[in-house]
Structures are given as C-alpha cells and as structure tokens.
Amino acid sequence: MSNPSSAVSPTLPKAPTGIQGLDEVTGGGLPRGRPTLVCGTAGCGKTLFAMEFLVRGAIDFNEPGVFMAFEETAEELSQNVRSLGFDLDQMVAQKQLSLDYVHVEPEEIQETGEYDLDGLFVRLGLAIDEIGAKRVVLDTIETLFGGLSNAAILRGELRRLFRWLKDRHVTCVITGERGDGSLTRQGLEEYVSDCVILLDHRVSAQTSTRRLRIVKYRGSVHGTNEYPFLIEENGISVLPVTSLGLQHSVTDERISSGIDGLDAMLDGRGYYRGSSILLSGTAGTGKTSLAAHFARAACKRGERCLYLSFEESPAQIIRNMLTIGVDLAPFVASGLLRINSTRPNLYGLESHLATIHKLVNDFRPQNVIVDPISNMDGGDDSGEAYSMLLRLVDFLKEQKITSFLVNLTNGGEALEQTKTRISSLIDTWLLLRAVEVGGERNKVLYVLKSRGMAHSNQLREFTVSSKGIQLIEPYAGPEGVLTGSMRTAQEAREKALELARAQESSRKQREINRRRAELEAQITSLRDDLSALQEEAKHLDSEAQARDSVDTQTRLELMRRRGAAETVRDDTVGTTR
Amino acid sequence: MNQSETGSTWNLRLYIAGQTPKSMRALDNLRRICEEHLAGQYTIEVVDLLVNPRLAKEDQIIAIPTLVRKLPDPIRKIIGDLSDSERTLVGLQLRKSGN
Numbered sequence: 001m002s003n004p005s006s007a008v009s010p011t012l013p014k015a016p017t018g019i020q021g022l023d024e025v026t027g028g029g030l031p032r033g034r035p036t037l038v039c040g041t042a043g044c045g046k047t048l049f050a051m052e053f054l055v056r057g058a059i060d061f062n063e064p065g066v067f068m069a070f071e072e073t074a075e076e077l078s079q080n081v082r083s084l085g086f087d088l089d090q091m092v093a094q095k096q097l098s099l100d101y102v103h104v105e106p107e108e109i110q111e112t113g114e115y116d117l118d119g120l121f122v123r124l125g126l127a128i129d130e131i132g133a134k135r136v137v138l139d140t141i142e143t144l145f146g147g148l149s150n151a152a153i154l155r156g157e158l159r160r161l162f163r164w165l166k167d168r169h170v171t172c173v174i175t176g177e178r179g180d181g182s183l184t185r186q187g188l189e190e191y192v193s194d195c196v197i198l199l200d201h202r203v204s205a206q207t208s209t210r211r212l213r214i215v216k217y218r219g220s221v222h223g224t225n226e227y228p229f230l231i232e233e234n235g236i237s238v239l240p241v242t243s244l245g246l247q248h249s250v251t252d253e254r255i256s257s258g259i260d261g262l263d264a265m266l267d268g269r270g271y272y273r274g275s276s277i278l279l280s281g282t283a284g285t286g287k288t289s290l291a292a293h294f295a296r297a298a299c300k301r302g303e304r305c306l307y308l309s310f311e312e313s314p315a316q317i318i319r320n321m322l323t324i325g326v327d328l329a330p331f332v333a334s335g336l337l338r339i340n341s342t343r344p345n346l347y348g349l350e351s352h353l354a355t356i357h358k359l360v361n362d363f364r365p366q367n368v369i370v371d372p373i374s375n376m377d378g379g380d381d382s383g384e385a386y387s388m389l390l391r392l393v394d395f396l397k398e399q400k401i402t403s404f405l406v407n408l409t410n411g412g413e414a415l416e417q418t419k420t421r422i423s424s425l426i427d428t429w430l431l432l433r434a435v436e437v438g439g440e441r442n443k444v445l446y447v448l449k450s451r452g453m454a455h456s457n458q459l460r461e462f463t464v465s466s467k468g469i470q471l472i473e474p475y476a477g478p479e480g481v482l483t484g485s486m487r488t489a490q491e492a493r494e495k496a497l498e499l500a501r502a503q504e505s506s507r508k509q510r511e512i513n514r515r516r517a518e519l520e521a522q523i524t525s526l527r528d529d530l531s532a533l534q535e536e537a538k539h540l541d542s543e544a545q546a547r548d549s550v551d552t553q554t555r556l557e558l559m560r561r562r563g564a565a566e567t568v569r570d571d572t573v574g575t576t577r
Numbered sequence: 578m579n580q581s582e583t584g585s586t587w588n589l590r591l592y593i594a595g596q597t598p599k600s601m602r603a604l605d606n607l608r609r610i611c612e613e614h615l616a617g618q619y620t621i622e623v624v625d626l627l628v629n630p631r632l633a634k635e636d637q638i639i640a641i642p643t644l645v646r647k648l649p650d651p652i653r654k655i656i657g658d659l660s661d662s663e664r665t666l667v668g669l670q671l672r673k674s675g676n
Contacts, residue, residue: 100634102637102639110653110655110656110657110664110665110668111655111656111657111661111664112655112656112657112658112659112660112661112662112664112668113602113657113658113659113660114599114657114658114660115599115640115641115642115643115658116599117640117641118594118595118626118641119592119594119633119638119641119643120639122594122626122630122633122638123630123633123634123639125630126630126631127634144639
C-alpha cells in the first residue's frame with residue numbers, strides 16, 4: 001500500500017481531498033505521502049482548507065488525520081469549524097481526528113545551547129500511531145520561528161521533519177503565511193516543493209473574491225489558472241475551469257420554447273436540447289415572461305429547471321407570472337423548479353459562478369435560466385464579465401444543460417451590437433424590440449440567429465395577456481411594419497378601402513349597364529328611324545316611278561293626238577326604237 | 578536523588594528523548610549548576626519522552642532537551658543543552674537577566 005517515493009512514476013498517486021472542485025483541478029487530489037504547502041495572507045482560508053482536507057479525509061476516505069495547530073487552540077478550532085458542520089469533538093472521540101495544540105510562547109523560553117525538536121516529533125509520532133493517521137496538517141509551523149530564535153536549528157529541524165513525514169508515508173498539508181516577495185515568510189517553499197497551492201483573497205469594487213492557484217505540482221499535469229472558490233456553509237467550493245476545448249457532444253433532440261409561435265419560428269420544432277439561448281431586450285419588453293414560459297415547458301416535460309434570478313425574489317416572479325397565466329407555483333412545490341434569487345453585487349463574478357456550479361451540482365437540472373446576466377458584473381465593464389460568461393456557458397454545455405440567458409440592454413444602443421463577443425457563445429439569439437409608433441410602444445420578437453436550423457427571419461408581434469405570450473404576424477405594408485393598434489387601424493383602413501373600391505366598382509358597373517341600355521335604346525330608335533326612312537325612300541321611289549309613267553303616257557297620248565302628221569323631230573334624242 | 582532540607586525546594590524536570598549526547602550533556606550541565614547554586618535544595622527528575630510520549634503533549638514539550646522549573650512558582654521553561662550557564666541561571670531566575 002505504501003509506495004517508497006524514490007522513483008518518479010508517470011502519474012503520482014494522489015490523495016483525494018473531498019473538497020468540492022479541488023480534486024478536479026488537481027487531477028485527483030494532493031500528492032499522496034508527500035507534503036503540500038498551502039500559503040496565503042491572513043484570512044485567506046488556509047486553516048479551513050487544511051481542516052477540511054483532514055475532516056473529509058476521515059469521513060469520505062476513511063483516512064484518519066492529525067491536526068497540529070500552532071496558532072489556535074483545539075477549542076478555538078472546534079468552534080470555528082462547527083458552523084461548517086464539522087463536529088471535531090466527536091471525531092476526536094471516534095479516533096478519526098487528533099488535535100494537538102502546540103504552544104510556543106517566546107517569553108517563557110530561554111535558549112541555552114543546542115537543541116532539537118524531538119519533542120515535536122514525539123508528539124506527532126504518538127498522535128499518528130494512536131489513530132493510524134494517514135494525513136497530517138501543520139498549521140502553521142512558521143509560528144515556531146516566532147517562538148524560537150535559533151533559525152538555523154529550526155531550518156534544519158524542519159528539513160528533518162519533512163523527511164520524517166515522508167518516511168511515515170502520510171499526506172501532509174503545511175500552511176504558511178504569505179511573505180513579501182516570497183511565497184511564505186520563512187521560505188518554507190524550500191523544503192516543501194512537491195506541491196504548492198496559493199490562496200488569495202482580494203477585495204475589488206467592494207466585493208471580495210477568493211482565488212486558488214496551483215503554483216507547483218511536481219510530477220503532475222495541472223492547470224495553472226486561478227480558480228475562484230467560495231467558503232460556504234459546508235466548506236470550500238473550488239470552481240474548476242472546465243475544459244474550454246469545445247469538445248462538447250451534441251444531440252439532435254429539440255425542445256419546446258413554451259410558445260407555439262416561437263417554436264414555429266424555430267424550424268417548427270423549438271430549441272436544440274443542450275444549446276445556449278440568449279434573449280436580449282430593453283427594459284419592460286417581457287423577457288422574464290419568455291423565460292417563465294420556457295421554465296413551464298421544461299417542467300411540463302418532467303425536467304428540472306433551475307431559475308437563477310438576479311432581480312426578483314421567487315415570490316415576486318411567481319406572482320407576476322401568474323398574471324400572465326403561467327402558474328409556476330406547483331412546479332416549485334413538486335421540486336421540479338427551483339428559483340434562486342441573489343443580488344448581483346453581493347458577490348464577485350467568480351463567486352456567482354462558483355455558486356451556480358454548486359447549485360447545478362446539487363440540483364442536477366436539465367435546464368438553467370439566468371435572468372439577467374447583464375448586471376452580474378455590477379456594471380464593471382471589464383473583460384471579466386465575458387470570460388465568466390464563457391465559463392458559465394461552457395460548464396452548462398458540458399453538463400448537457402439547456403441554458404436560457406436573459407440580457408437586458410440599454411435602450412439606444414443597437415441590440416445586435418452590444419456585447420457582440422457573447423454571440424459567439426450563443427446558439428440561438430432572440431431579440432425583443434420595442435417599436436414606437438402612433439403613440440404606442442409595441443414589441444416585436446425575432447430570431448437573430450439559431451445555429452443548425454432554418455429559422456424564420458420574420459418579425460412577429462409579441463403580445464402578453466392573461467393567457468400568456470402570443471406571437472402574431474404583424475402588418476407589413478407599404479409604410480413598413482406596423483404593430484399594435486396601428487396595425488389594427490391600418491387593417492381597418494384597408495378593409496374600408498376594399499369596401500369602397502368594391503362599392504365603386506359595382507357602381508361603375510351599374511353605370512356602364514345604364515349607359516349601354518341607353519345607347520342600345522338609342523340604337524334601336526335610330527334603326528327605327530332608318531327603316532322608316534327606307535320605307536319612305538321606297539315610297540318616294542315608287543311614287544316617282546308612278547308619276548314618271550303617267551307623264552310618259554300623257555306625252556305619248558299628246559303626241560298621238562297631235563297627229564302623226566308631224567314628223568318626228570330631229571332633236572329627239574337618238575334613241576333607237 | 579538529593580534530599581531536601583528546610584527552605585524552598587527546587588523541583589526541576591528535564592525532558593529528554595532517549596539518551597542522546599545532547600541530553601546527557603544537558604543532564605551533566607544541570608547537575609553541575611544545581612550543585613553550584615542550589616546545593617541540597619533541589620530535585621531533578623528526568624523524563625524520557627520515548628518512554629512516556631504522552632507527556633510531550635500534556636506538558637507542551639517541543640524542544641529537546643527542555644528543562645522545566647516546576648517549583649518554585651512560576652513555571653519556567655529552558656531549552657537546550659544548558660551549555661550556556663548564564664542563560665540557564667537567568668532562565669531559572671537564579672540570576673537577574675542583564676541588559
């Protein structure tokens with residue numbers, strides 16, 4: 001079981017710490033059988049770190065531990081960690097833990113010649129043997145330097161101590177106070193060089209952030225980033241920066257947005273499961289309502305949904321959503337929906353991220369809503385907000401969680417332009433825009449982008465009523481897109497116009513008919529006239545003929561009477577008889 | 578080892594961890610000093626922590642050798658092999674500490 005640590009193996013055996021997130025970050029825990037140095041400024045959490053290492057080692061991994069305290073008494077230690085749920089007294093009684101407070105008071109001691117620290121060795125040895133300890137904490141051994149003046153002896157003894165601990169094959173955590181220009185005041189890093197972890201506690205813009213960094217881990221691959229961590233009710237939570245290698249696996253499955261009209265705009269099928277959805281809009285456009293529909297749809301599918309609100313309390317959200325016909329209360333009661341509300345500026349960005357990690361790991365939701373993401377940086381417009389968002393989206397994707405992020409944008413700046421860097425992380429981007437026209441402010445929704453599907457590029461009018469959200473096709477006419485009462489007004493106008501045109505058309509039709517009838521009547525009468533005339537003409541003709549023949553007869557008669565005596569005159573027309 | 582006479586008796590305890598040269602030196606030095614300054618008025622008790630390891634925690638012993646003056650009050654602790662007699666005496670409050 002115990003491996004002499006002479007040969008350097010490709011991967012060193014590691015002792016898991018049980019501290020949330022830390023084992024991932026270290027690739028399995030601290031180097032087994034070797035000392036790890038944990039250093040940082042006062043109040044950075046070293047003692048807690050060390051204590052949690054022991055406590056979890058005993059409880060979770062059945063490895064008893066010895067805590068050698070140089071600064072706090074056993075009672076003080078017990079007191080301090082009781083609030084974390086660690087009952088040290090009980091653990092001591094059950095031989096899971098051994099506490100030894102080493103008192104070093106300089107005034108009491110006169111140094112009169114050579115000495116060594118065998119007393120310490122004896123104490124440690126006894127403690128380890130009594131409970132079969134596999135883990136040891138020395139917190140913080142630098143105190144010895146304050147109590148004993150012979151630094152040379154001390155250094156020699158420390159070297160001996162760490163060799164001795166290695167021989168005992170105990171995994172050790174040594175804490176040290178941060179020095180100026182060196183990791184620890186007394187340069188412990190010289191002797192403890194297998195693994196060095198630095199804890200940092202910063203306050204910026206009135207929010208405090210805690211960070212952890214693995215300065216060194218001999219023989220192991222480790223991330224060199226700073227990992228934010230939280231100290232919470234049950235100990236330390238380290239936020240691992242998950243693989244940002246874009247190796248997420250994907251699924252074809254689609255889930256409903258909770259609004260039929262929106263699903264229709266998304267290829268008719270809704271979002272991809274596990275994708276990231278961003279909803280941008282100015283204040284009052286109904287983003288939370290959309291989020292609530294998403295939550296309801298998820299819960300109706302029997303999936304868990306985590307709603308992280310940075311603006312409203314759970315009760316307020318439930319109440320407000322009820323007015324639009326979305327009742328979230330039963331889902332909260334059944335445990336499918338969890339609403340978690342915090343003020344964004346209470347914590348730093350990393351703390352938010354770490355909290356989200358924790359909530360997700362505890363609750364294991366399939367869907368997460370963050371409403372909104374825009375004020376998490378407390379207005380501090382550094383790149384940090386982006387980096388944090390990147391890690392959040394990445395983390396959720398890796399867990400195959402569908403994320404719905406709400407972004408509040410300022411009116412006046414083009415929505416698509418704000419924070420363009422975010423868009424690279426987002427699979428589906430919905431925009432809610434307010435359109436001011438005709439004394440009204442109506443809302444339109446459109447899908448700016450949605451990867452992997454043929455989404456609609458149309459604007460839909462977005463209305464919220466007591467029956468929930470509805471998307472209507474807005475009026476698109478020659479004057480542009482109209483919504484709301486302008487739309488209805490325009491539609492009415494159109495109708496009226498239609499009617500008028502129809503009426504006009506039939507009137508014209510009637511008019512034409514009338515004219516035609518009129519003309520036809522005229523034609524008829526003219527025809528009558530014509531035939532009358534023709535008749536008359538015929539009549540005249542025959543009369544004329546009649547008269548002609550009478551004339552001719554009369555002349556002939558006259559000529560006959562004048563006698564044949566008369567010869568035919570020469571001037572008669574040469575008519576041949 | 579030595580019988581006490583009337584007058585205050587000094588109760589001295591020397592903690593060692595095995596019979597190492599340092600510890601033996603300390604014992605020798607201690608006997609010498611006691612004979613010189615506390616003749617007949619002292620008792621020396623030797624506690625070997627390798628034999629009695631529990632006492633290390635109980636009596637808060639870190640360094641070896643450690644000399645503890647148990648009587649008279651108050652308790653005084655002196656560490657080292659006592660080769661520095663001056664300091665030993667100061668520590669035992671047999672001599673005032675010089676400035």
